Amino acid sequence: MSKYLILGSGISGCTAGYQLAEMGNTVEIIEKEARIGGKVLDYCCKATEECSRCGVCVAVSQLHQTLHHPRVRITTGATVKQVKKASKISVQLDRLNPSIDYQKCIQCGLCVDACPTHCISRLDKGELVQYAVDFSSCLLHKGKSCNACVEACPAGALSADEATSELDLKGEAVLIASGHRTYDAGRKIRYGYGRFENVLTGAEAEEILSSRRTLGDGPESVAFIQCVGSRDPKEGNNYCSAVCCSYALRLARILKHNSPESEITIYYIDIQNFDKAFSSLRRSLSEQGVHFVRSIPFRVQQAGSGKLQLLIENMDGEQTEVEHDRVVLSVGMEPADGAEGIAAAFGVEQDSFGFFNSRAATSAMSSDERVFVCGTCHEPMSIPDSMAAARGVAQEIVRAGRLSESAQGSGTKKK
Amino acid sequence: MKDKQQRIGVVLCTCGGSLFTEKQLERISKGIEGKGASAPEILIHSNLCSSDQQRNLVKRIRAARMDKVVLAACAPVDRERLPEQIARKAGLSESAVYPVAVKSIKGKARVQRTTREIRKAVSAVTQIPRFDTREITLNRSVLVLGGGPAGLYTAAKLHSLGYPTVVLEKQQQITGLEAVSAYEGQGFKKRLEGVRLQTGSQLVELRGQVGRFTARVAVPGGDEEQVEFGALVVATGAVLEPSEAELYDQQAVVPLAELVRETENLPRRREIRHIAIVLDTRLEETKASSELALQLAVDLQDPDQRQIYLLCREVRVSALGMQGLYDRARQSGVQVIKYEGPLSLDHVEGKLKISYRDAIFEQESELECDLAGISPLGLQCRADSSLAAILGLSTDIQGQLQDNNIHFLPEATNRPGIFVAGACRGQFYLPQISVEAENVAFAVDQLLGSGTLRVELSSPVVDPDKCILCLTCVRCCPYQAMEVDHEAGAAASIPEVCQRCGICAGECPARAITLPAWSEEVLLGQLAGN
Numbered sequence: 001m002s003k004y005l006i007l008g009s010g011i012s013g014c015t016a017g018y019q020l021a022e023m024g025n026t027v028e029i030i031e032k033e034a035r036i037g038g039k040v041l042d043y044c045c046k047a048t049e050e051c052s053r054c055g056v057c058v059a060v061s062q063l064h065q066t067l068h069h070p071r072v073r074i075t076t077g078a079t080v081k082q083v084k085k086a087s088k089i090s091v092q093l094d095r096l097n098p099s100i101d102y103q104k105c106i107q108c109g110l111c112v113d114a115c116p117t118h119c120i121s122r123l124d125k126g127e128l129v130q131y132a133v134d135f136s137s138c139l140l141h142k143g144k145s146c147n148a149c150v151e152a153c154p155a156g157a158l159s160a161d162e163a164t165s166e167l168d169l170k171g172e173a174v175l176i177a178s179g180h181r182t183y184d185a186g187r188k189i190r191y192g193y194g195r196f197e198n199v200l201t202g203a204e205a206e207e208i209l210s211s212r213r214t215l216g217d218g219p220e221s222v223a224f225i226q227c228v229g230s231r232d233p234k235e236g237n238n239y240c241s242a243v244c245c246s247y248a249l250r251l252a253r254i255l256k257h258n259s260p261e262s263e264i265t266i267y268y269i270d271i272q273n274f275d276k277a278f279s280s281l282r283r284s285l286s287e288q289g290v291h292f293v294r295s296i297p298f299r300v301q302q303a304g305s306g307k308l309q310l311l312i313e314n315m316d317g318e319q320t321e322v323e324h325d326r327v328v329l330s331v332g333m334e335p336a337d338g339a340e341g342i343a344a345a346f347g348v349e350q351d352s353f354g355f356f357n358s359r360a361a362t363s364a365m366s367s368d369e370r371v372f373v374c375g376t377c378h379e380p381m382s383i384p385d386s387m388a389a390a391r392g393v394a395q396e397i398v399r400a401g402r403l404s405e406s407a408q409g410s411g412t413k414k415k
Numbered sequence: 416m417k418d419k420q421q422r423i424g425v426v427l428c429t430c431g432g433s434l435f436t437e438k439q440l441e442r443i444s445k446g447i448e449g450k451g452a453s454a455p456e457i458l459i460h461s462n463l464c465s466s467d468q469q470r471n472l473v474k475r476i477r478a479a480r481m482d483k484v485v486l487a488a489c490a491p492v493d494r495e496r497l498p499e500q501i502a503r504k505a506g507l508s509e510s511a512v513y514p515v516a517v518k519s520i521k522g523k524a525r526v527q528r529t530t531r532e533i534r535k536a537v538s539a540v541t542q543i544p545r546f547d548t549r550e551i552t553l554n555r556s557v558l559v560l561g562g563g564p565a566g567l568y569t570a571a572k573l574h575s576l577g578y579p580t581v582v583l584e585k586q587q588q589i590t591g592l593e594a595v596s597a598y599e600g601q602g603f604k605k606r607l608e609g610v611r612l613q614t615g616s617q618l619v620e621l622r623g624q625v626g627r628f629t630a631r632v633a634v635p636g637g638d639e640e641q642v643e644f645g646a647l648v649v650a651t652g653a654v655l656e657p658s659e660a661e662l663y664d665q666q667a668v669v670p671l672a673e674l675v676r677e678t679e680n681l682p683r684r685r686e687i688r689h690i691a692i693v694l695d696t697r698l699e700e701t702k703a704s705s706e707l708a709l710q711l712a713v714d715l716q717d718p719d720q721r722q723i724y725l726l727c728r729e730v731r732v733s734a735l736g737m738q739g740l741y742d743r744a745r746q747s748g749v750q751v752i753k754y755e756g757p758l759s760l761d762h763v764e765g766k767l768k769i770s771y772r773d774a775i776f777e778q779e780s781e782l783e784c785d786l787a788g789i790s791p792l793g794l795q796c797r798a799d800s801s802l803a804a805i806l807g808l809s810t811d812i813q814g815q816l817q818d819n820n821i822h823f824l825p826e827a828t829n830r831p832g833i834f835v836a837g838a839c840r841g842q843f844y845l846p847q848i849s850v851e852a853e854n855v856a857f858a859v860d861q862l863l864g865s866g867t868l869r870v871e872l873s874s875p876v877v878d879p880d881k882c883i884l885c886l887t888c889v890r891c892c893p894y895q896a897m898e899v900d901h902e903a904g905a906a907a908s909i910p911e912v913c914q915r916c917g918i919c920a921g922e923c924p925a926r927a928i929t930l931p932a933w934s935e936e937v938l939l940g941q942l943a944g945n
Binding site: 105 | 430433462464465466467468470518525572576620698699701702724729730731732733734737738739742753764774776793807811814816817819820821824825840841847849850851854856857
């Protein structure tokens with residue numbers, strides 16, 4: 001059985017890692033943030049009286065299973081310093097301490113209480129429980145010595161001998177699953193994100209709806225503006241982010257269900273088909289009175305009434321103004337921060353948008369046979385699709401490993 | 416079967432010392448000892464919420480050779496299905512680890528309550544029979560229905576994993592080879608070497624269960640064959656409703672695929688100057704159709720000779736590169752028209768007139784063309800429903816195979832051992848079909864890889880004296896796990912498929928069915944320990 005390295009502990013990395021581990025391999029997942037799980041942790045369940053098949057719950061379950069798999073180790077707070085390709089792929093990284101061994105952790109939270117600067121916090125999502133360290137507040141990283149959390153832990157799950165540890169991980173192949181960056185809505189200055197209180201992004205709406213039933217108090221008029229930062233040549237993002245129509249329609253469904261007197265309007269170019277039940281969802285939204293308007297407002301401003309005013313131009317150049325209480329910007333996906341660095345370090349090609357290339361349309365292998373890519377670092381995709389793709393990649397990785405083994409066994413040199 | 420010699424263990428998790436003090440543990444141990452026929456062995460454990468300690472407990476249970484375990488720990492331990500997991504890893508039957516949730520009440524009350532609950536649990540778990548297991552040898556062959564892209568991708572991947580694979584294709588040709596080779600290269604054919612591709616063949620009946628299916632297959636010449644296999648992959652594609660086919664007029668209105676094939680001949684047909692490509696006629700299509708249509712439009716558009724119109728309700732571009740393709744189509748002069756509401760096609764004076772409501776300009780419009788290609792996926796396009804009935808597979812509201820259940824995605828169905836891929840489940844996009852085929856191959860590997868399936872014989876038991884063969888249980892079982900045992904003259908459960916939900920026991924009008932792990936003796940045993 002082999003050892004594999006995975007860059008990124010989001011849903012794609014964790015699904016692939018779990019699959020590889022189940023097949024008997026050892027997996028090292030390298031995560032740069034202090035928490036595992038990536039963006040999924042900020043998304044909400046989008047059920048009303050019926051599951052909407054967004055996949056968030058299934059994803060969280062998968063993260064939990066991966067975190068506790070005996071053959072998987074996830075290293076958080078890790079930065080890749082150097083990558084060397086010899087008979088194995090070797091990744092040297094710096095790991096910020098304290099670090100937590102989740103095979104030992106009993107979720108007692110004593111470390112949270114013991115920390116003198118309160119830099120450890122517990123993150124709960126479904127059955128996934130983890131402890132994230134804010135390294136900027138940790139005394140170790142201010143040149144002081146502190147062992148409070150290590151001593152408080154009854155299970156010996158914490159280690160903090162030094163501020164930063166150097167690790168050298170080696171594997172037969174590496175899977176890049178480094179995810180994406182959400183488009184910064186502030187770049188669309190005309191939409192007033194950051195200036196107007198009631199303009200928020202789809203991601204923020206999801207965070208709010210994780211713990212509340214509506215975005216505001218009482219019935220409101222909510223406008224969704226689609227394709228913010230996507231299908232946008234001027235921003236350099238001339239592609240569709242694939243998930244914004246699905247999350248906007250599902251969020252619209254929740255809002256309409258929880259507050260039937262609310263007026264919901266979706267401003268769009270084209271509604272993308274995202275799953276088998278898409279047509280019936282669209283139909284039922286229209287029947288419930290959600291308005292679908294086939295124009296994208298070009299500006300959001302404050303009206304005299306205090307509400308938000310959306311300016312729309314029609315095909316004849318005529319302008320109309322529509323007032324809403326709240327505007328949700330359906331922001332898309334972009335390549336992650338640091339994508340160039342990862343591409344350079346691992347020898348992965350990027351396309352014109354910065355997403356990582358794979359060798360063939362139906363392969364996850366990059367131009368290097370031992371480097372694979374999957375998930376949203378490769379192209380925008382939904383949670384269920386990411387998980388299916390990750391399982392597919394795990395198969396490809398194992399198959400490639402078997403091929404190279406037999407090639408070596410027969411004395412043939414690997415190209 | 417109740418074995419008086421069974422070893423009962425009681426595991427008390429102290430949670431790292433915070434759940435019980437030493438003295439409390441002593442008192443609980445004393446309270447449990449000496450009650451009931453078998454004196455339980457007591458194991459003190461700690462920190463069961465950590466994976467490490469869970470593995471340790473399994474080791475201890477195995478070392479102590481326990482048959483049944485009462486697990487007293489805090490409530491979250493039960494919530495995570497830990498009892499079943501521990502039972503499985505310790506080689507015990509799933510019902511052999513009986514959870515007791517320690518209530519978070521203080522002091523003496525906690526000790527008394529816990530002691531009482533543990534006594535009840537010990538008494539109950541003693542009554543749970545020790546179940547035999549049966550080892551079912553799994554047939555490693557896989558039968559794939561459908562020689563389209565989904566079927567071929569799956570067959571190739573299964574073959575590479577070493578599973579003898581047969582592909583049954585209803586038509587006379589293997590339809591998917593061209594499409595997949597265009598995507599993967601001509602080398603794809605090689606990956607199918609060793610796979611038996613059987614054309615003109617159709618499954619007519621399926622019997623058996625996961626790992627041991629048999630099917631009757633109609634083959635060319637009117638004969639029938641019998642095939643045996645361990646797993647079934649349904650990749651039969653989408654089928655046009657017969658009434659929709661009437662929409663196609665040989666002369667002027669053709670299926671989109673035919674238009675694609677005709678691309679080479681069209682330059683010779685100079686009288687064809689206006690071609691319409693129509694999507695979404697009755698159903699919303701997917702990006703697969705858009706990609707095909709946009710590429711076709713780009714290929715056909717010729718500013719000197721031919722104007723192409725693409726009519727659709729939405730322009731679907733949710734794959735990298737498709738927005739670029741859309742831009743290229745428009746830049747080359749293709750007219751993309753977004754319409755809403757109904758669309759009609761009429762023959763008027765030798766030309767085709769398409770009437771529609773333009774969604775952008777919000778007005779009724781019409782256009783004249785010489786030829787129209789209609790995408791069949793925009794018409795009533797379902798999976799083969801008679802096949803679904805033969806296989807016992809549920810369909811979704813659009814008539815496609817596989818419930819729209821997030822836990823099934825992408826390859827599972829309501830029947831263990833039967834998987835689904837491709838257009839018959841609503842997936843039309845080739846790169847994603849390839850991904851789903853990988854998922855199917857992995858699922859089959861998980862199922863058949865070990866070669867045997869170990870089944871615990873703890874599924875519902877039917878009393879033949881009471882059973883009147885009314886078939887209520889057979890009808891209401893959601894998993895198709897009840898069948899008729901003609902020799903016994905009674906219904907019988909199929910242990911490898913049964914999910915122990917208990918619906919059969921609840922619905923049986925003759926009260927003839929019991930779940931052995933939850934029999935009356937077990938429930939009475941709980942009360943006896945009180």
